[in-house]
Amino acid sequence: MRFAFIGGIYSNYWALRATLDDISRRGVDGVWFLGDLGAFGPHPDRIPELLIERGMPGIQGNYEESLSSRAEDCHCGYTDPRDSHYAQISYDYTFANTSDAHKDWMGTLPREIRFQAGGKRFLLVHGSPRRINEFLWRSTSPDPFLERLCVESEADVIVCTHTGLHWHRPLPGGRHVVNAGVIGRPANDGRTNVWFAVVEVNGGAVTAEFVPVEYDHRRLAGEMQKERLPGEFIETVLTGWWTTCLEVLPPKERAAGRF
Amino acid sequence: MTEAPLVSLASLDTLWFQVSGTLCNIACTHCFISCSPQNHSHEMMTLADVEERLDEARAIGVREYYFTGGEPFMNRDMIAILEKTLRQGPATVLTNGMLLPPAVCRKLKELFDASDYSLDIRISIDGFDRASHDAIRGPGVWDRVMTGIANLVAAGLNPVITVTTAAEGVETSEGRMRFLELMRTFGIDKPRLKVLSLFRIGAEEKRSRAYADWERLSSDMLETGDAGSLQCASGRMVTSRGVYVCPILIEEEGARMGDRLADAQRPFPLRYGACHTCWVDGVTCTT
Numbered sequence A: 001m002r003f004a005f006i007g008g009i010y011s012n013y014w015a016l017r018a019t020l021d022d023i024s025r026r027g028v029d030g031v032w033f034l035g036d037l038g039a040f041g042p043h044p045d046r047i048p049e050l051l052i053e054r055g056m057p058g059i060q061g062n063y064e065e066s067l068s069s070r071a072e073d074c075h076c077g078y079t080d081p082r083d084s085h086y087a088q089i090s091y092d093y094t095f096a097n098t099s100d101a102h103k104d105w106m107g108t109l110p111r112e113i114r115f116q117a118g119g120k121r122f123l124l125v126h127g128s129p130r131r132i133n134e135f136l137w138r139s140t141s142p143d144p145f146l147e148r149l150c151v152e153s154e155a156d157v158i159v160c161t162h163t164g165l166h167w168h169r170p171l172p173g174g175r176h177v178v179n180a181g182v183i184g185r186p187a188n189d190g191r192t193n194v195w196f197a198v199v200e201v202n203g204g205a206v207t208a209e210f211v212p213v214e215y216d217h218r219r220l221a222g223e224m225q226k227e228r229l230p231g232e233f234i235e236t237v238l239t240g241w242w243t244t245c246l247e248v249l250p251p252k253e254r255a256a257g258r259f
Numbered sequence B: 001m002t003e004a005p006l007v008s009l010a011s012l013d014t015l016w017f018q019v020s021g022t023l024c025n026i027a028c029t030h031c032f033i034s035c036s037p038q039n040h041s042h043e044m045m046t047l048a049d050v051e052e053r054l055d056e057a058r059a060i061g062v063r064e065y066y067f068t069g070g071e072p073f074m075n076r077d078m079i080a081i082l083e084k085t086l087r088q089g090p091a092t093v094l095t096n097g098m099l100l101p102p103a104v105c106r107k108l109k110e111l112f113d114a115s116d117y118s119l120d121i122r123i124s125i126d127g128f129d130r131a132s133h134d135a136i137r138g139p140g141v142w143d144r145v146m147t148g149i150a151n152l153v154a155a156g157l158n159p160v161i162t163v164t165t166a167a168e169g170v171e172t173s174e175g176r177m178r179f180l181e182l183m184r185t186f187g188i189d190k191p192r193l194k195v196l197s198l199f200r201i202g203a204e205e206k207r208s209r210a211y212a213d214w215e216r217l218s219s220d221m222l223e224t225g226d227a228g229s230l231q232c233a234s235g236r237m238v239t240s241r242g243v244y245v246c247p248i249l250i251e252e253e254g255a256r257m258g259d260r261l262a263d264a265q266r267p268f269p270l271r272y273g274a275c276h277t278c279w280v281d282g283v284t285c286t287t
Helices: A013-026 A046-054 A062-068 A081-096 A100-107 A143-152 A217-226 A231-239 A251-256 B047-060 B078-085 B102-114 B130-137 B141-155 B173-185 B203-207 B273-281
Strands: A002-006 A030-033 A113-117 A120-124 A157-160 A167-170 A176-179 A194-202 A205-213 B014-018 B064-068 B091-095 B119-125 B160-164 B192-196 B235-239 B242-244 B256-258
Touching: A002 A013, A013 A046, A013 A194, A013 A205, A013 A217, A046 A100, A062 A081, A062 A100, A081 A231, A143 A157, A143 A176, A143 B047, A157 A194, A167 A205, A176 A194, A176 A205, A217 A231, A251 B102, A251 B119, B014 B047, B047 B078, B064 B078, B078 B091, B078 B102, B102 B119, B102 B141, B119 B141, B130 B141, B160 B173, B173 B192
Parallel strands: A002 A030, A120 A157, A157 A176, B014 B064, B014 B235, B064 B091, B091 B119, B119 B160, B160 B192
Antiparallel strands: A002 A194, A113 A120, A167 A176, A194 A205, B235 B242, B242 B256
16 A cells, blocks of 8 residues: 655645646555645645645644634744744735635644554654644654654654655654655755655555655746745745755754755 | 642653763853852763663653753763764753864764764853953853864854853844854854843852742743743753753752652642743743
8 A cells, every 4th residue: 555645835836736746647545735735835825726626635734723723923833033034924925815715624624634554553743743833853853752752642654744854764663754745845955856755555564755756946936936925935946955944953954955 | 929830741852961060161150050160069970870861761762862061071971972872862962162172073073974863062152252251251261162163163063052141132133143143253154043041040140130039930820821831841851969850950959850760750840930031031941
C-alpha cells in the first residue's frame, strides 16, 4: 500500500497542480494534505477550491485554525521578531484574500487523522501529535523523543509537516516519523523544486520516498509580484533559498542554507 | 497572601546541566547566581555525573540538552560530555566566550559536523561596546570574547549571541537592528540574537534591587495565559547537588526536587520573584 502526503501548500497553486499530476501518474492508495494551505503565495482561495473540487481529505494546520477562528495572527510558533514580522505580512494578505466560506470550511477540517494499513497505525498531524505548531526538525528531534511521541499518541507511523523541511526517521523500536516537507516553498537548498512524500507499507516494512516536483515557479513569482507580496518571498521562489522565517531554524538546518 | 499557583511538568523536553557548577572565570555584576572563581555552592560535574542523568533522560525521551554554569568550558570534560550528549540529542552550550581558543573551536566544529543532532554555542554579551560590556563583566573581557567569537567563526560555527536587557534599548527594534549590525562586524554573516531578561536575585539584586513583595504570582494571573509555556512545565535542571525545577532557582532549597529525574516530576509552586519575571516577560532560557 502506498500513500501520498502533501505538506504545507502556502498558496502555491502551480506546485499543487504539478504535485497532483505527479501523484495521479504514479498511482497511490490514498492522498492527504497536512494543513497550512495558505501563506507566502498569491490568491489563497484557489487552494481550497481545488482541494474541495478533488474531494481530497486532510487536516488543519495552524493557518486553518487561525483563519477559521478569525485570529489576528498565524500562530506559526515563531519567537524572533524578524520571523514574526514576515509571518504577519503573509497572514494578513491571506486573511484578506480568503473567502468567509473557505474560512468556515477550514474550521470543519479535523486536527488529526488516524488510519490503519498493513498492520501499522498511521497518525497524520500538522506540527506534532501534541501541538499543531510544534516544529519537528530533523536535527532537534532525537530518537528517544520521537519514540515517546509515538508511544504517547499510540501511533506506529507519524506523518507531519510545518517545518518546511522533509525527513524520515526509522526508530529503533520499529516505529517511524516522516516529515513530509512542503510544496509551498523550496527546501532551502538552492533548488527551485518542492517536495511531497510517498510512504509505502509492505509486509510490515515502512519506507518513505520524497518526490521532487518541478513546477512553473516563474509564473508563481510573476503573480506574487502583481499582488505586491514581499520581494523576499519572491526571491525564495526563484532561488530556492529561504530569506525569511529563518531564525526558528536549528543550527544544523541554518548552516545548510545561504541566509 | 494567597497560595502560590502550581505548574505541572507536562513533558520533560529540555534538560539543563549546571556543568561547571557556580564556578566561573569572571564575576558579572548581574549574575542571578553570583557565579565566580570562588563560588563552590554547586560543584563542577564529572562526565560520569552527566552520563547517569543522560541515561535516565534517554529512557524518559528528553528532546534537548543545555549546558551552563558558571563557565562550561572551565570543565575539563566539556568536550567529552558534548560528544556523549550528541549521540542521543541536540546540545547547546551557554558560554562567556573567553575560553575558546582555535583548537577548541575546531573540535566543536568536528562535533557539529559528525552529529545528526544540532550543536549550538551561545555567547553572552552585555551592551553595544567594550565599555558597557566590561562594566558588567570585568576589564579586558570584551577583547577576549571578540577573540573567542572570531575563532568560532573561523572554525565555521555560527554562535547565537545573547544580550541581557542590561544593554539599554536592546529590546526595541532599533536596538536589535543595531546589535545585529554589530554582530556582522564580528564576522558573523547569519547573525542570531536572543535577548534575555534579568532576574533580581544573586549579584543582580545588589546591582539593581531585590524583588518587591508584590512581584509574586497568583492563580488569577495564570488564568490569562498558557502556563504550559513556562519552562518549568517542560524542563528541569541538574546540578552536582541534585535536580532543580529550572536553571534560575538553583540557590533556592525549595526549588530542589530530588536526586534523580524520576524524583522531579511533581508540580512546582511558583512562589518566587523570579517566577514573576518568567511569567510577565515570557522568559524561556532555551534558544
